[in-house]
Amino acid sequence: MYTQSELKQLVDKAIGNLTYNGEAARLIDPVRYVLSIGGKRIRPVLALMACNLFSDTIDDAVMPAVGIEVFHNFTLVHDDIMDQAPVRRNYPTVHTKWNLNQAVLSGDVMAFIANDCFLQAPPAQLVEMFRTFNRTAIEVCVGQQLDIDFETAKIISQAEYIRMIELKTAVLLAAAAKIGGIAGGAAAKDAQLLYEFGRNLGLGFQIQDDILDTFGDTKVFGKATGGDIVSNKKTFLLVKAMELAPAKTRKKLQELADLKEFDPEEKVKAVMNVYEQLKVKSVTESIANDYINIAFGKLDKVSANRKRKGEITGLAESLIGRVK
Amino acid sequence: MYTQSELKQLVDKAIGNLTYNGEAARLIDPVRYVLSIGGKRIRPVLALMACNLFSDTIDDAVMPAVGIEVFHNFTLVHDDIMDQAPVRRNYPTVHTKWNLNQAVLSGDVMAFIANDCFLQAPPAQLVEMFRTFNRTAIEVCVGQQLDIDFETAKIISQAEYIRMIELKTAVLLAAAAKIGGIAGGAAAKDAQLLYEFGRNLGLGFQIQDDILDTFGDTKVFGKATGGDIVSNKKTFLLVKAMELAPAKTRKKLQELADLKEFDPEEKVKAVMNVYEQLKVKSVTESIANDYINIAFGKLDKVSANRKRKGEITGLAESLIGRVK
Numbered sequence: 209m210y211t212q213s214e215l216k217q218l219v220d221k222a223i224g225n226l227t228y229n230g231e232a233a234r235l236i237d238p239v240r241y242v243l244s245i246g247g248k249r250i251r252p253v254l255a256l257m258a259c260n261l262f263s264d265t266i267d268d269a270v271m272p273a274v275g276i277e278v279f280h281n282f283t284l285v286h287d288d289i290m291d292q293a294p295v296r297r298n299y300p301t302v303h304t305k306w307n308l309n310q311a312v313l314s315g316d317v318m319a320f321i322a323n324d325c326f327l328q329a330p331p332a333q334l335v336e337m338f339r340t341f342n343r344t345a346i347e348v349c350v351g352q353q354l355d356i357d358f359e360t361a362k363i364i365s366q367a368e369y370i371r372m373i374e375l376k377t378a379v380l381l382a383a384a385a386k387i388g389g390i391a392g393g394a395a396a397k398d399a400q401l402l403y404e405f406g407r408n409l410g411l412g413f414q415i416q417d418d419i420l421d422t423f424g425d426t427k428v429f430g431k432a433t434g435g436d437i438v439s440n441k442k443t444f445l446l447v448k449a450m451e452l453a454p455a456k457t458r459k460k461l462q463e464l465a466d467l468k469e470f471d472p473e474e475k476v477k478a479v480m481n482v483y484e485q486l487k488v489k490s491v492t493e494s495i496a497n498d499y500i501n502i503a504f505g506k507l508d509k510v511s512a513n514r515k516r517k518g519e520i521t522g523l524a525e526s527l528i529g530r531v532k
Numbered sequence: 533m534y535t536q537s538e539l540k541q542l543v544d545k546a547i548g549n550l551t552y553n554g555e556a557a558r559l560i561d562p563v564r565y566v567l568s569i570g571g572k573r574i575r576p577v578l579a580l581m582a583c584n585l586f587s588d589t590i591d592d593a594v595m596p597a598v599g600i601e602v603f604h605n606f607t608l609v610h611d612d613i614m615d616q617a618p619v620r621r622n623y624p625t626v627h628t629k630w631n632l633n634q635a636v637l638s639g640d641v642m643a644f645i646a647n648d649c650f651l652q653a654p655p656a657q658l659v660e661m662f663r664t665f666n667r668t669a670i671e672v673c674v675g676q677q678l679d680i681d682f683e684t685a686k687i688i689s690q691a692e693y694i695r696m697i698e699l700k701t702a703v704l705l706a707a708a709a710k711i712g713g714i715a716g717g718a719a720a721k722d723a724q725l726l727y728e729f730g731r732n733l734g735l736g737f738q739i740q741d742d743i744l745d746t747f748g749d750t751k752v753f754g755k756a757t758g759g760d761i762v763s764n765k766k767t768f769l770l771v772k773a774m775e776l777a778p779a780k781t782r783k784k785l786q787e788l789a790d791l792k793e794f795d796p797e798e799k800v801k802a803v804m805n806v807y808e809q810l811k812v813k814s815v816t817e818s819i820a821n822d823y824i825n826i827a828f829g830k831l832d833k834v835s836a837n838r839k840r841k842g843e844i845t846g847l848a849e850s851l852i853g854r855v856k
Contacts, residue, residue: 229670231699232677286640290633309614309680312636316610317673319643323666327659335651335658342647346553349641353556356633375555 209516210260212253212523218266219252222274226321238302238314239321242281245299250527251384252277257520258388258402261512268330269391272337275325276384279341282318283348285311290356319345329391337387344383351375358442369447370411378410389510398510405506409524412499416528418443419492422480434476440465444495445488446479452486500528533840534584536577536847542590543576546598550645562626562638563645566605569623574851575708576601581844582712582726585836592654593715596661599649600708603665606642607672609635614680643669653715661711668707675699682766693771694735702734713834722834729830733848736823740852742767743816746804758800764789768819769812770803776810824852 210218223243228236252273259269287293288301289311295301303311326338354372358364364372385406389399421436422445436443450458464470464478483489503524507517534542547567552560576597583593611617612625613635619625627635650662678696682688688696709730713723745760746769760767774782788794788802807813827848831841 229674231695232674232681234681235674235677286636289636308632312610312613313673313676313680316640316643317670319640320666320669320673323647323662324670327663327666331659335655338647338662339651342644342651345644346641346648349637349644350553350556350559352637353559356637357556357558371555 209519210256210266212257212519212526215253215256215260215266215519216249218256218270219249219273219277220246222270223277226274226278226325228321234310235314235317238285238306238310239318241299241305242285242302242314242318243278245297247297249277250523251280251380254381254406254520254523255384255388255391257523258385258394259392260388261510261516261520262389262392262394262398266392268333269388271325271328272341272387272391273384275322275341276380276387278318278325279322279345280380282315282322283352285315285318287352289315290352333390337390340383340387340390344379347375347379351377351379361442363450364442364447366444366447366451369442369444373414373444374407374411377414378407381410381413382406395511398512401506401510405503405510405524408499408503408506409527412496412503413527415444415492415496415499418445419489419496422483423489434472434480437476437479438472444492445483448492448495449483449486449488452488452491453482457482457485496528500524533843534580534590536581536843536850539577539580539584539590539843540573542580542594543573543597543601544570546594547601550598550602550649552645558634559638559641562609562630562634563642565623565629566609566626566638566642567602569621571621573601574847575604575704578705578730578844578847579708579712579715581847582709582718583716584712585834585840585844586713586716586718586722590716592657593712595649595652596665596711596715597708599646599665600704600711602642602649603646603669604704606639606646607676609639609642611676613639614676657714661714664707664711664714668703671699671703675701675703685766687774688766688771690768690771690775693766693768697738697768698731698735701738702731705734705737706730719835722836725830725834729827729834729848732823732827732830733851736820736827737851739768739816739820739823742769743813743820746807747813758796758804761800761803762796768816769807772816772819773807773810773812776812776815777806781806781809820852824848 226243228239230236255273255276256266256269259266284296285302288296289303289308293301294304301311302314306314322341326334326341329337351372351374354368355376358368358372382403383406385402386399389402394402418436421443422434435441436445446461449461453461461479461482464475467475504521507520507524510517550567552563554560579597579600580590580593583590608620609626612620613627613632617625618628623629625635626638630638646665650658650665653661675696675698678692679700682692682696706727707730709726710723713726718726742760745767746758759765760769770785773785777785785803785806788799791799828845831844831848834841
């Protein structure tokens with residue numbers, strides 16, 4: 209059994225060992241840059257842990273796991289263009305450090321580098337893994353589109369919001385777990401349970417993330433609170449508040465969102481007052497917990513020894529508890 | 533044996549029948565738009581013809597051929613962003629008709645739709661076809677990078693220029709021919725000959741295209757002449773002229789390129805005078821013809837009945853002769 213930190217090291221090493229067509233340094237420099245900034249490598253580590261549930265050797269899962277991480281970083285490079293984000297993980301984004309065209313093109317090549325990783329998978333499982341990955345990649349694009357569409361939409365239902373975060377975030381965690389399972393030789397039923405584990409975990413995680421942005425402790429979580437409110441982001445909290453609020457309160461929320469000039473602190477306070485009246489935080493926490501409980505229930509049903517599930521359980525707990 | 537026009541119809545139909553994840557209309561509308569504008573479908577038709585050299589049924593080649601066309605159009609959508617091109621094939625480009633973000637994201641999903649086409653290839657040949665395609669996709673990105681790099685480079689050698697157009701244009705024609713051959717059951721040697729046929733044809737075609745922009749007849753080819761000179765594009769003609777010119781003439785060419793204000797017609801005339809002195813046109817034509825002759829030589833060696841090669845020969849001739 210590999211520990212989370214061993215697997216992260218293994219992923220970092222495999223990413224460092226990626227070989228590129230080196231004819232155009234300017235194309236590949238941003239790719240190396242983005243991949244070296246790192247992050248927690250949650251998705252590839254999850255894939256390797258899922259493989260390790262069924263198999264002592266995890267070699268067959270390494271390149272697909274790396275492919276998932278490269279794909280994930282490809283989406284970040286292009287999402288940052290669309291969001292005009294200057295910074296990601298405390299480093300300048302590619303379109304800021306280089307320029308727009310470079311971010312488009314170096315992003316593009318990452319999609320094909322991800323393909324290349326899958327094309328190195330063991331022949332017997334290559335096509336099934338690749339199909340799972342590619343269906344997910346298309347879904348992630350759809351999720352990003354829905355996210356963009358929501359920016360200009362007046363009202364979003366809970367179902368619409370859940371579907372957006374499912375596509376934009378949850379399915380990639382789901383695919384990572386499933387692909388790792390396939391590499392480890394999981395039966396179809398177990399591979400699907402792992403998919404559902406990842407999907408529900410992703411949903412719970414994303415809803416929790418919305419709670420943390422507004423209610424989280426800056427010191428503990430290293431994230432400023434209230435940014436979502438200031439920018440009128442359609443979070444689960446806002447969607448839920450609009451659903452629960454009586455007409456008059458809904459109108460007030462809309463007026464707060466429509467303000468052109470405002471004191472950010474006052475706006476955050478006013479919206480949070482509404483959230484408090486409507487008990488939005490506890491309602492939202494309870495929904496996040498439902499997804500998380502479903503996730504652990506799916507993991508429970510996977511036909512692998514309980515002891516073997518320790519690492520993957522720990523990863524999931526650290527993700528939702530934000531302790532690591 | 534299928535004719536070129538039958539194959540084009542078949543490709544158009546298969547593209548029209550592509551199914552998409554339809555949850556986000558705004559994501560897919562630009563994809564349908566770009567793919568419906570069409571063009572001559574040279575690459576997929578070439579792939580189907582290559583398949584038809586070895587096999588009476590071409591079904592196995594259809595989805596990979598469509599995948600190549602979708603990929604090609606993906607590169608056009610993103611290249612048009614990078615070139616800030618307002619029009620392509622007489623229609624507004626995606627970033628003009630929609631916006632930048634939409635062009636990035638709808639372009640992205642096309643890369644995965646292309647993957648999906650390859651994932652529908654016959655299992656026995658899927659991986660070989662996909663590897664050929666994906667290596668090529670990475671090369672095309674490298675070629676686009678070299679093209680961007682050349683814009684700001686002072687002097688480009690003939691070898692550098694040839695390598696750029698090889699990667700940006702020729703390898704995709706090469707891959708199309710090879711992938712079609714693989715689908716038809718070609719032996720490895722024949723698949724490689726088809727690759728070399730497509731590669732050399734692409735090089736000859738691209739060099740000819742440079743000649744036509746400067747020397748072509750607007751009435752016959754429907755293309756204005758001299759645009760490359762006005763915009764200082766590093767064409768084969770310019771690269772060759774800089775190579776052949778004595779120091780004084782080279783300095784003059786550089787001065788013409790450095791002009792900030794100029795009468796376009798006069799600039800074109802002055803540069804064309806230099807080209808005439810140096811016999812750049814005939815030197816360039818001869819090099820293009822060398823590549824084209826090599827291409828037909830490779831096709832000759834492919835182990836298929838001469839009569840069967842009629843359609844593919846016709847396609848190649850129409851491409852370089854610009855008669856269709």
